[in-house]
Amino acid sequence: MLEALIKKHRYWPALVPGDAMDNYIGRLNVGEYGAISGTHSGVPYNIWGMKEPDYVMKLMATGGQLLSDETCKETKRTWKVDGVERTTTFKYPFPVDWHFKYRHAIDDHNNLRHALPSIEDSGSTKRLLVRVFSFILALTEVNAFLALRYFVFRHNPDGCPTLLSFRRDLAWQMINNSFLQQRTEAGEILVEGPLHELKTAPNNARRYSYGRWICTAKFKYQQYYCRMRCGKCTRYFCSCNPGYWVCQKCHHKHVLEAS
Numbered sequence: 001m002l003e004a005l006i007k008k009h010r011y012w013p014a015l016v017p018g019d020a021m022d023n024y025i026g027r028l029n030v031g032e033y034g035a036i037s038g039t040h041s042g043v044p045y046n047i048w049g050m051k052e053p054d055y056v057m058k059l060m061a062t063g064g065q066l067l068s069d070e071t072c073k074e075t076k077r078t079w080k081v082d083g084v085e086r087t088t089t090f091k092y093p094f095p096v097d098w099h100f101k102y103r104h105a106i107d108d109h110n111n112l113r114h115a116l117p118s119i120e121d122s123g124s125t126k127r128l129l130v131r132v133f134s135f136i137l138a139l140t141e142v143n144a145f146l147a148l149r150y151f152v153f154r155h156n157p158d159g160c161p162t163l164l165s166f167r168r169d170l171a172w173q174m175i176n177n178s179f180l181q182q183r184t185e186a187g188e189i190l191v192e193g194p195l196h197e198l199k200t201a202p203n204n205a206r207r208y209s210y211g212r213w214i215c216t217a218k219f220k221y222q223q224y225y226c227r228m229r230c231g232k233c234t235r236y237f238c239s240c241n242p243g244y245w246v247c248q249k250c251h252h253k254h255v256l257e258a259s
Contacts, residue, residue, distance in 0.1 A: 112163055198239075204222060208243030
C-alpha cells in the first residue's frame with residue numbers, strides 16, 4: 001500500500017474534487033473523518049480527510065480502511081471559538097495513525113545513510129552513473145543494517161552492532177569480495193581483489209557498457225585520449241575498470257591512485 005500526505009499549494013490534481021471535500025469535512029466536528037474513492041490508470045485509490053480545528057488533514061492512499069480500534073493512538077485537540085476554549089479527545093483512524101507512526105521512517109533512514117563515514121560522501125567523483133551507484137549502494141547498506149537490527153536483534157538491542165561497526169565489516173567484505181577471488185582446484189585463494197592488468201581493447205571498440213564492449217567505432221584500431229590527461233591516445237585500459245583509457249606510461253599512476 002502507498003500512502004502520502006496531501007499538501008495543496010495552488011491547484012488540486014486533475015479529477016480530484018478537493019474543494020468539495022474541504023466543504024464537506026469542514027462542517028464535521030473536530031476528529032471526525034470522511035473519504036472519497038476513485039480510480040486512476042486502473043489503480044483504485046482513497047483520499048481520506050480528518051477535521052482539525054483550523055483545517056482538513058488529507059491523505060491519499062491505495063489501500064487501507066477508514067476505521068479505528070484499540071491499537072490506534074488516542075489524541076486530544078484544544079482550540080478556541082469566540083474566546084471560549086474547547087477540548088475533544090478521539091482516536092486516529094488507521095490511515096492517520098499510520099501516518100503519524102511511520103512518517104519519520106524516511107528521515108531516520110536518510111540520517112543513517114548520511115552518517116559519516118558514508119559511502120556517498122566518501123566518493124569525490126561527480127560522474128552521474130557513479131553517484132547513482134553510490135546512492136543505491138548506500139540505500140542497500142542501511143536497509144541491511146535496519147533489517148539486522150529488527151529481525152536479528154529486535155529482542156536484544158544491546159547486542160546489535162553500531163552502524164559504524166556494521167559499515168566497517170561491510171567495507172572489508174567488499175574488499176575481500178568472494179566474486180573477485182580466483183581459486184585453485186584445491187580451493188585455495190590465488191588472487192584477491194581486482195587485478196590492475198593493462199589490456200588492449202577489442203577491434204572497433206567504442207565504449208564499455210553493462211559488462212560488454214560496444215564495438216561500433218569507425219576505425220578498427222580506434223584510439224582515445226588517456227584519462228590521466230597526459231595528452232596521448234591509446235587503446236589500452238586497466239582490467240579493474242574496462243573502458244577507462246590509460247596509456248602504458250600512465251598505468252602505474254593509475255595503480256597508485258587506485259590503491
